[in-house]
Structures are given as structure tokens and as C-alpha cells.
Amino acid sequence: xxxxxxxxAELAGEFNKDEDRVDWHDETLWWIRAKxxxxxxxxxxxxxxxxxxxxxxxxxxxxxxxYLEQFEANALQNGVKVHWAANAxxxxxxxxxxxxxxxxxxxVKSKSMLTEECHLNEYLKEHGIEVIDSDLGERIxxxxxxxxxxxxxxxxxxxxxxxxxxxxxxxxxEKGNSDPQFLTNTARxxxxxxxxxxxxxxxxxxxxVAETGEIVVCTNEGNADMxxxxxxxxxxxxxxxxxxxxxxxxxxxxxxxxxxATGQPITTYSSxxxxxxxxxxxxxxxxxxxxxxxxxxxxxxxxxxxxxxxACMNTCPVYxxxxxxxxxxxxxxxxxxxxxxxxxxxxxxxxxxxxxxCGSCSNVCPVKIDIHQQLYxxxxxxxxxxxxxxxxxxxxxxxxxxxxxxxxxxxxGKMGRFVIKYAPFAxxxxxxxxxxxxxLPSAPEQSxxxxxxxxxxxx
Amino acid sequence: xxxxxxxxxxxxxxxxxxxxxxxLPDLSFFINGTAAVTxxxxxxxxxxxxxxxxxxxxxxxxxxxxxxDFPELKRIYSSDPDVRRALDLxxxxxxxxHAFEDVDVAIIKxxxxxxxxxxxxxxxxxxxxRALPFICQHLVVIVxxxxxxxxxxxxxxxxGSSKYNYGAFIAGPSKTADIEQSLVLGAHGPKSMTVFIMx
Ligand code: SF4
Numbered sequence: 027x028x029x030x031x032x033x034x035a036e037l038a039g040e041f042n043k044d045e046d047r048v049d050w051h052d053e054t055l056w057w058i059r060a061k062x063x064x065x066x067x068x069x070x071x072x073x074x075x076x077x078x079x080x081x082x083x084x085x086x087x088x089x090x091x092x093y094l095e096q097f098e099a100n101a102l103q104n105g106v107k108v109h110w111a112a113n114a115x116x117x118x119x120x121x122x123x124x125x126x127x128x129x130x131x132x133x134v135k136s137k138s139m140l141t142e143e144c145h146l147n148e149y150l151k152e153h154g155i156e157v158i159d160s161d162l163g164e165r166i167x168x169x170x171x172x173x174x175x176x177x178x179x180x181x182x183x184x185x186x187x188x189x190x191x192x193x194x195x196x197x198x199x200e201k202g203n204s205d206p207q208f209l210t211n212t213a214r215x216x217x218x219x220x221x222x223x224x225x226x227x228x229x230x231x232x233x234x235v236a237e238t239g240e241i242v243v244c245t246n247e248g249n250a251d252m253x254x255x256x257x258x259x260x261x262x263x264x265x266x267x268x269x270x271x272x273x274x275x276x277x278x279x280x281x282x283x284x285x286x287a288t289g290q291p292i293t294t295y296s297s298x299x300x301x302x303x304x305x306x307x308x309x310x311x312x313x314x315x316x317x318x319x320x321x322x323x324x325x326x327x328x329x330x331x332x333x334x335x336x337a338c339m340n341t342c343p344v345y346x347x348x349x350x351x352x353x354x355x356x357x358x359x360x361x362x363x364x365x366x367x368x369x370x371x372x373x374x375x376x377x378x379x380x381x382x383x384c385g386s387c388s389n390v391c392p393v394k395i396d397i398h399q400q401l402y403x404x405x406x407x408x409x410x411x412x413x414x415x416x417x418x419x420x421x422x423x424x425x426x427x428x429x430x431x432x433x434x435x436x437x438x439g440k441m442g443r444f445v446i447k448y449a450p451f452a453x454x455x456x457x458x459x460x461x462x463x464x465x466l467p468s469a470p471e472q473s474x475x476x477x478x479x480x481x482x483x484x485x
Numbered sequence: 486x487x488x489x490x491x492x493x494x495x496x497x498x499x500x501x502x503x504x505x506x507x508x509l510p511d512l513s514f515f516i517n518g519t520a521a522v523t524x525x526x527x528x529x530x531x532x533x534x535x536x537x538x539x540x541x542x543x544x545x546x547x548x549x550x551x552x553x554d555f556p557e558l559k560r561i562y563s564s565d566p567d568v569r570r571a572l573d574l575x576x577x578x579x580x581x582x583h584a585f586e587d588v589d590v591a592i593i594k595x596x597x598x599x600x601x602x603x604x605x606x607x608x609x610x611x612x613x614x615r616a617l618p619f620i621c622q623h624l625v626v627i628v629x630x631x632x633x634x635x636x637x638x639x640x641x642x643x644x645g646s647s648k649y650n651y652g653a654f655i656a657g658p659s660k661t662a663d664i665e666q667s668l669v670l671g672a673h674g675p676k677s678m679t680v681f682i683m684x
Contacts, residue, residue: 054666071515081510088506091499098492110492162672163663179663186665206667214673221673222583248619248659248674255582255616266495273644274512277637280654281601288662291529291602292637295619295674296654303615303650304580314495322502 031354033376033415038348041183051183052346058179059340061289062390069285078278080394083331086269087321093236093269094312100239101310104301109311114144117313121146121228121261124309125155128259130225136243136250137161138230139177139334140263140313142356143369146228158220160249162213169196175350177357178287178336183349217249227253231264231310232333233279237272240300241310244283244293251297259307262299266317267330279333282392286335320368325403329364331393338387338397344380353377360387364400367408375413378404515638522600522633523682530603533657534670535678539630544571547681551590551625554679558589558623564613568592568627582616591621591675597632598680599640604656605680606640608649615651624655624675630682 031037042048066072086093098108111117117140125133133150135141135157147157147168159168163180167173169192174180181189190204199212229250233242241262243250254260270279276296284290302308321327339345339359350358355366355374360381366374378401387397408414527537538550544567551561562585563569572592585591593612595605605626609615618624634640640654659674670676 058666074514078510078512078515081507084504084507085509088504090503091496094496094499110489110495112491112494116491160673161663162661166663179666181663182666186667189664206664207669209664210661210669210672214671217673218586222586246659247661247672249672251619251653252616252673255614255619266499271509274638274641277515277641278512281637290533292599292604292654292656294533294656294659296604296656298649298652300652301650312495314491314498318495318498318502321499321504324504327502327504 034348034352034354034380035376037352037354038344038380041349041352042347047183047185048347048349050185051349054182055340055346058288059337059390062286062337062340063289065285065289065291069281075278075282076392076394079282079333079392080331082270082275082278083393086267086271087327087330089271090266090269090321093271094266096236097234097239097269098312100236102239104239105308106239106302107307107309109309111311111313111315113315114313117144117263117311117315118146118149120311121263122150122153122155124259124261125150125226128226132156132158132224133226133228134158134160134220134224134253134257135228136230136245136253137164137180138228138263139174139356140230140265140315141228142174143315144263144313146263158217158224160217160220160253161245161247162210162249165213165217166192169193173351173356175358176336176339177334177359183351218252221249221252221256224253225257226259226261227257228261228263229254231262231268232283233270233276234264234268234310235271235273235276236269238300240273240298241268242276242280243297243299244280244295245297246290246294248295251295254299255303257306259309260299260302261309261311263311263313265313265315267332283333283335286337286390286392316369320365323368325407326364326368326400328395329361329368329397329400331395332361332365333393334361335392337390337392341386341390343382343384343386348380353380360397360401361395364397364404367404371408371411372413375408376415378402378408379414512638515636516642517635522635523630525600525635526598526603526633526680526682529601530657530678530680533603534660534668535603535657535680537680537682539682539684541684544568544627547625547627548572548592550681551592551679555590555623560588561590561592562588562617562621563592564617565592565594565611565627568594579614582614582620585614585617585620588617588621590623590625591617592625592627593618595626595628595632595680597634597640597643598628598682599635599637599654600633601636602654602656604640604654606644606652606654608647608652610649618653618655619659619674621675622671624658624678625681626655626678627681627683630684633682 109120166181175183186204193199194201231241232244345359363377381401383398385398595607598605658670658678659672661672662668
């Protein structure tokens with residue numbers, strides 16, 4: 027089933043052929059990271075919020091079965107139909123069956139990274155069902171027949187001129203008009219017609235509250251609501267890890283989510299769906315697809331705490347200069363690189379190596395996932411299991427030799443900084459394939475830049 | 486595999502693989518009721534593309550301000566009894582949201598507003614129809630000044646265990662920055678949001 031694809035370094039190499047685009051991509055994401063910082067700095071209690079969020083999520087992981095059952099019981103009580111899917115295929119079949127039961131062939135869908143992970147659109151297309159993505163960025167990549175390159179900003183890799191051209195071809199706008207206001211308004215008119223005519227709407231889920239059985243969906247555009255409220259049937263797909271115990275915990279997560287993502291104080295819409303509308307249906311599909319396996323890996327289970335804010339991508343020097351598609355996975359960037367090897371260790375063996383281990387991701391993560399440490403641990407697992415390529419094995423050897431020297435370890439101080447100092451992937455040499463076409467990415471932090479200058483001299 | 490088999494196998498695997506339970510944090514630290522909520526609400530709402538009117542007065546005065554603000558717009562709708570009386574709206578709320586497709590301005594009362602992010606909390610009983618605040622071209626919200634709270638923590642305290650079938654925090658007009666990060670107001674939902682804070 028899987029397509030044959032190139033590795034991250036090679037795909038990043040492709041992306042890097044267009045220097046201007048890479049610079050623009052890099053700067054735009056860094057600008058979003060800066061907006062995040064500005065928003066965060068306005069809250070003196072920020073670190074305590076992160077601690078609280080992390081503790082809530084830890085608590086959930088330790089009681090996940092109980093909360094899932096509680097959530098299910100309350101959702102059923104609310105008149106919602108609850109389905110369970112062990113894997114992507116079962117999820118897709120459930121969605122298809124709901125479409126068949128409704129006797130409709132067209133669906134409108136708002137953002138759901140889970141459906142990307144399950145390749146729902148392709149599956150439904152093969153079964154004669156049309157899916158229209160309603161988030162503007164997702165609609166754009168759908169017209170371009172591409173996957174989203176970022177979980178929050180799906181078409182961040184696209185220039186407005188390319189979008190203008192796509193709209194010209196597919197939506198009949200005048201050629202050469204690439205004004206964002208004009209294009210957005212065109213999409214508004216196009217998608218309004220879709221919302222008004224589709225009988226089934228699918229949305230993702232940001233949070234599922236065990237205490238009440240309600241789900242919360244966050245958007246800025248209002249597309250999840252437009253779809254769900256105008257359709258006869260609302261399907262919401264969620265991974266098992268979306269559960270939070272109580273409504274009051276939303277106070278913590280909603281404060282963190284958008285500030286981390288884009289620097290906004292909250293999304294325009296934070297919608298709490300509890301019961302179906304009168305005479306209509308609401309379905310929730312609870313999906314495993316490898317999550318229970320990840321839960322059983324003590325080194326990696328923390329990745330299930332992710333609230334999909336995208337901050338780790340915006341800050342990542344590798345992501346910013348290699349583009350989301352180079353990760354050949356539904357979720358790109360640092361978090362994608364620790365989630366993907368759980369799904370298929372061989373296929374995604376390259377991803378944990380697509381990092382400088384600088385630790386910036388872990389520093390911004392609102393739920394305090396130790397992302398860079400998990401990347402490092404995945405490298406060891408992958409080498410041990412025999413999935414690493416030769417270049418990477420040499421790199422790993424150098425690193426593990428250095429790591430086994432206690433003197434070097436103490437001199438280096440913090441683990442993160444230590445790894446970066448001695449890990450050969452972080453520097454521009456022939457052992458490091460993803461640096462092929464360029465200098466080191468613009469460094470996010472002073473210390474990182476200084477470090478680079480020094481090491482560069484030594485090389 | 487049938488969905489009930491999957492249910493049991495998922496729950497079984499979770500039970501087997503989950504870590505030791507750890508305690509939930511105490512959130513009382515985050516409650517602080519001191520901020521100058523009205524000013525903050527107005528500033529933040531402005532920052533996120535909305536507009537606030539802070540005033541004393543009656544619903545009739547609110548309506549005349551709206552008519553003044555949106556002179557060219559024809560269909561104004563509300564499901565709130567006071568607003569309907571002031572607008573002299575006769576017909577009953579239809580069952581389907583599709584009927585509001587041509588609504589230019591929707592006027593909805595909110596339970597409360599949140600100063601730190603400019604959001605208002607509205608539940609379906611206040612909307613009349615869930616689609617209304619999304620499908621209208623412009624959204625007007627009325628909230629009592631005494632119902633402004635500092636942060637989301639107080640907001641959920643206020644929601645408590647109140648009953649609703651659907652509820653939303655709405656903060657500003659619908660927006661997108663998906664095209665080269667240029668902010669455009671009016672993605673799918675309202676192009677503007679005006680909040681009347683009633684003293
Ligand atoms: S890992 Fe953390 S920073 Fe990255 S998307 Fe998830 S929550 Fe956000």
C-alpha cells in the first residue's frame with residue numbers, strides 16, 4: 027500500500043533548490059514563533075500553565091481506560107453514537123458505512139490530522155465519495171493534490187501566486203490575481219455553497235471531556251461549525267489521547283493552545299459539541315491506530331500528550347528549512363518525527379535523524395513533551411533494530427562513543443547541549459546529508475549561533 | 486473486526502500499557518479576580534479584529550446604533566425576545582440553519598465575556614439555531630459588563646455544570662491567514678463582530 031518515497035534528507039534537498047522559497051518559509055515560521063513569544067510573555071503564569079497541562083495529560087495517560095469509558099458513557103447519554111476503530115482501515119470503513127446509511131456521496135470536512143493519518147480522503151475517493159476540505163489552507167493543498175505541510179498552517183509552503191493560479195484553474199478566477207483578500211473571498215463563496223448542500227460533515231476533535239461526553243473543536247475560520255451545523259450528520263474523529271478529565275481543564279488547554287500556535291489569545295471559535303441537533307445525528311469515532319502501542323513504550327508515551335499546536339515545527343531549524351513534505355508523514359516536524367516511527371519504524375527510520383537536537387522544540391512545547399530527548403532515543407532504537415542507513419550508523423557511533431565518556435558528559439553540562447556539541451548531524455560535513463545544499467539554518471538562539479561559529483572554525 | 490471487539494481490545498491494551506497514575510494539579514492558583522476586565526476586554530477584542538461599544542442604555546438604543554453602523558444591510562435577525570420586540574420580528578425560528586443564509590446581521594446575547602482573550606460564551610438556547618452566529622455576515626453580541634471575567638479559569642467556573650447542548654466561545658470575526666500569512670477577516674463566518682458591553 028505504501029508509496030515508495032525518498033528519505034527526509036533527499037526530500038529536503040529538493041525543497042532547498044529554491045533558495046528564495048526556503049528563506050521565505052524559514053522567516054515566516056520564525057515570525058510566527060516570535061508572535062508566540064510575545065503572547066507568552068504577557069502571561070506571568072505561563073510556566074505554571076505548562077506544568078499544569080503536562081500534569082493533566084500525564085494523569086490522563088495513567089487513567090486512560092477509565093476516562094475513555096467515562097467519556098463513552100456520557101457521550102451515549104447525550105445521544106451521540108460512539109464507534110471504536112483499532113486502526114486507520116477500520117476508521118475509514120466506519121465513515122464509509124455512515125455515508126452509505128445516509129445514502130449520500132458527498133462530504134464536507136474540516137481540519138483533522140487524524141483523517142490525514144488514516145488517508146481517509148483517498149479511501150473515500152476510491153469508494154466513489156467526494157470529500158471537500160473546508161479549511162482554506164487544506165482546500166488549497168487539496169486543489170494542488172498535495173498533503174498539508176504543517177498541522178496548523180497546511181499551505182505554508184505555497185506562495186500566493188501559486189494559489190492564484192490554482193484558483194484560476196479550479197475556481198475560475200481571473201488569471202494573475204493573487205491578492206489574499208480576493209482569493210479568500212472567492213473561497214468563501216465557493217465553500218458556502220458546499221456547506222449549504224452537504225448532508226454529512228466530518229470534523230476533528232481538539233479535546234474530549236470525560237466528565238460530560240462533549241467534544242471541543244477549535245477553528246479560526248468557523249468551517250467546522252458551518253459544516254457540522256448545516257449537515258444532517260456530524261462525524262467527529264478523535265485519537266484516544268484527546269481525552270481530558272474535566273471541563274475546568276479546558277481553561278488550561280485553551281489558554282495554551284493558540285498562544286503556542288500563532289500567538290493569538292484564543293481561536294475565534296472554541297465550539298463545545300455535546301448533543302446532536304434536534305432530529306439529527308452525531309457520531310464520534312475513537313481511534314487507536316498505534317496509540318496503545320506508543321502508550322506501552324515508556325520512552326515515547328509522552329508523545330501522546332501532544333495538543334497539535336505546531337509550535338515545535340515553527341521553532342525547528344530543520345523543519346523551517348526543509349519544509350513539511352520532506353517528512354513524508356501526515357504530521358511533520360519534531361513531533362511527527364517521534365510519532366511516525368511508532369507507526370512504521372522502517373519507513374520512518376530517517377525522521378528522528380532530521381534534527382539538530384537543539385531542544386528548542388521541547389522548550390516551546392505547551393505540554394512539556396521531551397521531544398528532542400525522544401528523538402535521540404528513537405535514533406538508538408532504530409540503529410539497534412537495524413533500520414538505520416550506513417551514514418547514520420557512523421554518526422550514531424561517534425555520538426555513543428562520546429556519550430560513554432563521563433568526563434565529556436560533565437563538561438558539557440546539560441544533556442541537550444551536550445548532544446548538539448558532539449553530534450555530527452548538527453554540523454556541515456559529509457556525514458550530514460541534509461546540509462548538502464546550504465549553510466546552517468538561521469539560528470534561533472544566540473547560544474546556538476555562537477556555538478555554530480565556534481564549531482565551524484574547528485571544522 | 487466489529488467495533489465492539491475493537492472497543493474491548495483498545496481498552497484492554499490501554500489498561501495493559503498505561504503508566505502509573507499521577508495526581509491532577511490544583512488549578513486554584515490560576516484564579517485571580519483583580520484585573521481591569523472591561524478595559525482589557527475592549528483592547529483585546531480590538532486586537533483580534535472585533536469592536537466593542539461600552540455603554541448604558543436600552544436594547545432600542547443598541548438597535549439604532551446597529552442600524553447606523555450597518556446602513557446598507559437588510560436582514561437583521563435575532564432569537565432573543567427583547568431584541569425581537571425591538572426589531573418587531575414576527576416569524577418563528579425555523580428548524581434548519583439554512584434559513585439564515587441571507588442574514589446580514591445576527592444579534593445574540595452572551596452569558597459572559599472573557600477579558601484575557603475577547604471571547605464571549607454563547608450557548609444554543611441563546612443562539613436560537615446553532616448555525617446563526619456562523620452563517621450571518623456580521624455578528625453583534627450583547628453582554629452585561631458585570632458578566633466579564635478575567636481569564637478562562639473563571640470562565641469555566643462560571644459555566645460550572647450549567648446545561649447546554651452546544652456552546653461556543655466566540656472571539657472576533659471569522660478569519661484566516663492561510664495565504665502567505667496575510668490576515669483576512671471573514672473566512673467562512675462573520676466578517677465583523679461587534680460586542681455591546683452594557684454597563
Ligand atoms: S509536540 Fe508540543 S509543541 Fe509540538 S505540536 Fe505537540 S503540543 Fe505543540
